[in-house]
Amino acid sequence: QVHLQESGPGLVEPSETLSLTCTISGGSISNNYWSWVRQPAGKGLEWIGRIFSSGSTHYNPSLENRVTMSVDTSKNQFSLNLRSVTAADTAVYYCARRGQGATFDFWGQGTLVTVSS
Amino acid sequence: EIVLTQSPGTLSLSPGERGTLSCRASQTITSSYLAWYQQKPGQAPRLLISGASSRATGIPDRFSGSGSGTDFTLTISRLEPEDFAVYYCQHFGTSPFMYTFGQGTKLEIK
Numbered sequence: 001q002v003h004l005q006e007s008g009p010g011l012v013e014p015s016e017t018l019s020l021t022c023t024i025s026g027g028s029i030s031n032n033y034w035s036w037v038r039q040p041a042g043k044g045l046e047w048i049g050r051i052f053s054s055g056s057t058h059y060n061p062s063l064e065n066r067v068t069m070s071v072d073t074s075k076n077q078f079s080l081n082l083r084s085v086t087a088a089d090t091a092v093y094y095c096a097r098r099g100q101g102a103t104f105d106f107w108g109q110g111t112l113v114t115v116s117s
Numbered sequence: 118e119i120v121l122t123q124s125p126g127t128l129s130l131s132p133g134e135r136g137t138l139s140c141r142a143s144q145t146i147t148s149s150y151l152a153w154y155q156q157k158p159g160q161a162p163r164l165l166i167s168g169a170s171s172r173a174t175g176i177p178d179r180f181s182g183s184g185s186g187t188d189f190t191l192t193i194s195r196l197e198p199e200d201f202a203v204y205y206c207q208h209f210g211t212s213p214f215m216y217t218f219g220q221g222t223k224l225e226i227k
Binding site: 060 | 118149150152164168171205207209213214217218
């Protein structure tokens, strides 16, 4: 069973960079797409972007000027950097695996990131 | 960009009743890339349906998906207590490559 685990700071100051890592266990990061999805408290889901195991990326156009994703296949990890954060970036951040039909079939438990000074 | 609009925003039903949730796309979309998720408080979303109508592994057969073009439906034939949650539809587009979610339908106990 594939397991995903997000890690990173729970508090980020405004204008700084939010950095998260997703570690995959029980399966390989190879030959698949891996995404980040976020959810502000009490609100819906927003896709941030995805990365293939080779390193190619697609980002949400609304965030692409602030987002960078990377992959480390040797560690079975992929990462998210979101620059110049504001309070509007406060959310639970999930990592997820691409499943059949361009779905998300496995998700991490989510990590709350708060943007505040 | 595709916009998915779910209705109703909140659906109040009793266990044993039938639940019908709607997802409407702003333009015709490929059914192959339409999915449904269930989310309970404090948990990550759970994949229910892919390709508009195919149940994911382990999903009970009381959940079914249908639709094509711009109108899609998730039906729960007989509501169990554990089915009360928030449900999201999701689409994957290829121009540009992008995932879009509906705003969600909250299914609550009446």
